[in-house]
């Protein structure tokens with residue numbers, strides 16, 4: 001149990017009674033209140049099977065009014081609630097720790113409107129990202145974010161984690177792309193900030209409180225998202241590179257040569273790609289190299305984009321920055337390459353337990369920690385690999401071991417966070433703090449900032465029922 005592993009005590013919340021279950025059944029209906037142990041179990045376990053809660057009730061509201069009625073009731077009875085989207089979060093935020101009620105958003109999946117001129121999409125929080133992307137693509141637009149979990153994650157979960165992903169470099173983060181939000185506070189009040197305007201300076205920008213706060217300040221029920229235009233020309237290159245210094249040189253060159261059409265610049269080391277080849281049997285279209293780089297372009301003119309890309313390619317093959325590679329605009333081939341990259345996150349899980357770190361570090365130090373950790377954990381680890389979003393200064397370090405061990409955990413933590421802090425980095429670049437990291441948040445937030453976070457929490461959720469044990473540390 002995660003509560004045992006992390007030595008956490010249950011807070012003084014109410015415990016669920018049969019009268020509570022009857023109330024929930026009266027406002028939802030029988031089928032949308034899960035209480036059978038087997039039915040509830042999957043909602044207690046997170047994607048990496050790192051955290052496991054002990055909830056006995058899962059609620060599946062179908063609209064904002066139902067979310068509001070549930071929270072109003074839970075607030076009065078001091079019942080704690082864990083909001084859950086697609087349950088793809090990687091820091092244990094989406095599952096309960098003890099017996100918190102799970103409020104799952106999967107049935108709130110309606111698209112309300114799409115303005116194909118402005119690009120504003122309005123939909124409910126439980127819409128799956130890939131479904132939204134397919135919907136807007138048919139209408140000449142794309143979603144402004146893309147991530148390996150797109151087939152399961154919800155737009156409400158994306159908003160609540162301020163998810164980054166593979167094209168943040170081009171389309172920016174969700175604080176920019178989310179135009180408006182509807183959310184429900186702990187006491188059931190519906191906060192309507194669901195404007196679909198690009199510009200709106202009428203007082204405090206309240207929507208930002210819900211973006212990235214991981215369900216601790218309110219539950220997101222609807223979002224308005226700005227969707228960029230579907231690119232007419234897409235190209236993808238996958239290159240072998242000799243060393244990390246050359247990746248940085250290549251990034252600089254890609255920005256200068258490809259300019260406005262550059263849409264992704266991702267890297268993976270040999271061990272990252274090798275883990276997908278060995279553990280998931282995925283094909284690597286090129287030979288083995290110490291490092292790999294994935295460069296994507298989104299543009300509006302195929303001839304222009306291909307010409308720019310081939311000029312970049314021939315220049316950098318000649319310079320030696322690119323040792324070998326493949327470039328394609330064929331959808332199935334691009335899919336194979338993206339699949340290789342997106343599968344790294346799950347490749348270690350096939351053979352063991354994965355310690356996952358998701359940090360921002362200044363680019364010159366981006367890869368420094370990987371060889372240091374390799375040395376520190378030695379042959380206790382099956383895989384130590386580094387990969388990520390170079391364009392955003394965000395590296396993912398995965399340390400795979402045969403099974404969870406406190407001994408290895410204490411070699412890695414807090415060491416990694418101390419090093420990241422010394423480099424003025426962030427201990428969580430995109431996955432959030434969740435349940436796994438509140439005790440390390442001080443490495444990236446000072447006391448004054450943490451106190452303001454606590455004050456906001458107190459104001460919006462005075463009984464602390466919204467996603468307890470997550471994000472905020474017990475002491476600051």
Ligand code: FAD
Nearest residue numbers: 085086087088089093148154156157158163164165215220
């Ligand atoms: P969940 O996992 O269900 O929840 C995440 C957090 O948000 C939890 O704290 C939960 O309580 C809260 N929450 C969920 N819904 C709501 C709501 N409606 N209102 C309030 N709070 C809510 N993340 C990235 O940033 N970039 C990546 O590239 C990336 N790639 C990934 C690849 C894979 C294969 C996997 C498994 C995960 C990846 N992630 C990535 C992490 C994860 O997918 C994102 O954090 C995603 O945004 C979570 O969405 P979700 O719907 O699954 O949310």
Ligand code: 2HG
Nearest residue numbers: 148342345356357396398
């Ligand atoms: C990615 O970029 C995700 O693939 C997941 O953010 C990273 O699992 C990880 O460590």
Ligand code: ZN
Nearest residue numbers: 165389396430
């Ligand atoms: Zn990532």
